[in-house]
Amino acid sequence: MRPFLDEAKDLLARLVALPTVSAEGRALEEGAEAVAEVLEGLGLRAEVVLGYGAPVVLAEGGEGERRLLFYNHYDVQPPDPLELWESDPFALTERGGAWYGRGTYDDKGELLARVMALRLFREAHGFLPRVAFVVEGEEEVGSPHLGGFVADFAERLRSEATLWESGGVDAQDRPTAYAGLKGILAVELRARTAAYDLHSSYGAVVENPLYRLARALASLRDEEGRVLIPGFYDRVRPLTLAEREAIDEIPDESEELRQAFGVPGFLGGVRGAEFYEKLLAEPCVNINGVHGGYGGPGSKTVLPAFAFAKLDFRLVPDQDPEEVLGLLWRHLEAQGFHDLEVVPLEAGERPARSDLTHPFFGLVRRALEEAHGKKPVLYPNMAGSGPMHPFLHHLKAPAVGIGVGYPGSRVHSPNEHIRVADFQRGTLAILRLLELFFLGR
Structure with a gap:
């Protein structure tokens, strides 16, 4: 696997070197062009679409009747405070089995995991499956123009499912997936x-x-x-039976979180499934x-x-x-x-939650368990927010987030990073999902 990881690291270093800070309007055109070049190198037709705030990269290609859509973003949070970084935030650095730099996890590392999974699929099966990518440059400032883009390009984006931008493993290294966002x-x-x-x-x-x-x-x-x-x-909206069952199956880490946060207790004294229902639903x-x-x-x-x-x-x-x-x-x-x-302060984002009974979630669960060797944890939605609603509303297909991060990735903080082992397992999980989805085996 070393050549695969070396290639991934080189590509990630090229993307991390671009300070695509959307809050400051920095390097967004360069970032979009670099992402388009990476996707064209995969064998897709990529174009940089203007007129929707920061440039949006739209890429399409591959063979077959079924189609999968990937959503990612190339913009990042500001690196401040710079004095807390142990290395240059815009120079990929490897130490202690991890890759450090702004965007290594959120979201350039996630994008590269999908690219590498597709490359591995093509090497193993002799063809590139039919996929599309939407990679925007305004996620970190609330995606104010993405809804309009998705509405205008809905027919070109139409797919059976969307693989959302991020995910990873929990504190016990169990793979996680989420089907929505607040x-x-x-x-x-x-x-x-x-x-x-x-x-x-x-x-x-x-x-x-x-x-x-x-x-x-x-x-x-x-x-x-x-x-x-x-x-x-x-x-x-009341929880469905499938959503309530998913919440009940989430491993209870509420006491560990209480201790980590240094709080005497949670609002209403909630714990266990009640804690997760309050947090997520x-x-x-x-x-x-x-x-x-x-x-x-x-x-x-x-x-x-x-x-x-x-x-x-x-x-x-x-x-x-x-x-x-x-x-x-x-x-x-x-x-x-x-x-x-x-x-x-901004346009706001509508909540989104996919139907957990859709067959695609069965494939996701199986792919995660086979790649990680552990039963996955499925969240009906995350407690955080993001621009998933336009995709569910206009494309009428489920979306699910899986990825390569872990709770200590320090997303949005100094010393953001991903562990190389997580990147490898996360990429293989996406590869396995591609095989189950496109090949049925």
Whole structure:
């Protein structure tokens, strides 16, 4: 397997060297061209599509009647803080049996695992199966233009299933797969109570914007985490029998997570299957930060004029971010907070969850178990968010995420990496899935 790994490392080094940071608009054209070149080297027809924000790479080709679609992205998170990296984030470095660099896992390493699996398939069976790739450059900033791209190119993307961008193994090295993602709505609440900052003595007669925000934020959820906005849960889709069974089969690591997080307990005292149901199948609201007034050393007796808070709502099928935004506005007005400004920070993403009874998931389970030698863990959806909904909505086919990472990959953090052994097993799992899907054996 060494030549295969050497080739994968060389290709990954070429992609990691490009600082494709979408939040800063860096090297996105170069990144798209490099991905197109890699996919053309596989034998696919690749084009760089413009007009949808960052360039989108669309590649197609191969033989046969059945068709599989791959979704990936070439953009990455900023490398900051740079001083915490042990090596250059944009120079692939191997140490301790792992490949380090920004994008080694999220998502350039995942993309290369699919490319290498297809190369191995062609070498073993003499032909390239019929596949397509969508590789975008805005995933790390919320994929604001991907929905339009998928809608416009739906006929060219039509496939029996989509292999989503990432996955890997859990803390016990059990292979994992997920069939959906939560949606997200990010907003900023802004409060202004004076034209400029005042002496704190006026706190006796002038409202403080931080008090306004504190009261408004406290009205959004109870002590167990249940959202108190009227109508918020009206569109929540009940779990199916297959989804509930999948949650019940997830190995319980809630106590280990509690200890790792350093928390006394979880909201509502949940543990076991109840913990995973709350984490994966229930929506929530989270305060990302509250800002205003003086935060420097010592004391400054000031009454701030302005304060703001950043929030995100994690949503589950069939909630709509735009509808939730409207519910939030109406709730705040009903609670007397008509003076607060509610500013959506991005377009939001709708939740997505595939049908776990689809035959494709049986193939995924079998491929993972054969490649890893362990029974896989299937999640109905992940607790995080991503742009899966347009694919399910427009293509009417299931999507599933499997990949090459592990919990310690430090995704979005300094020293991001993947273990070489995980890359090898993850690639072989994709190869096995290709064989089961295209050859039926």
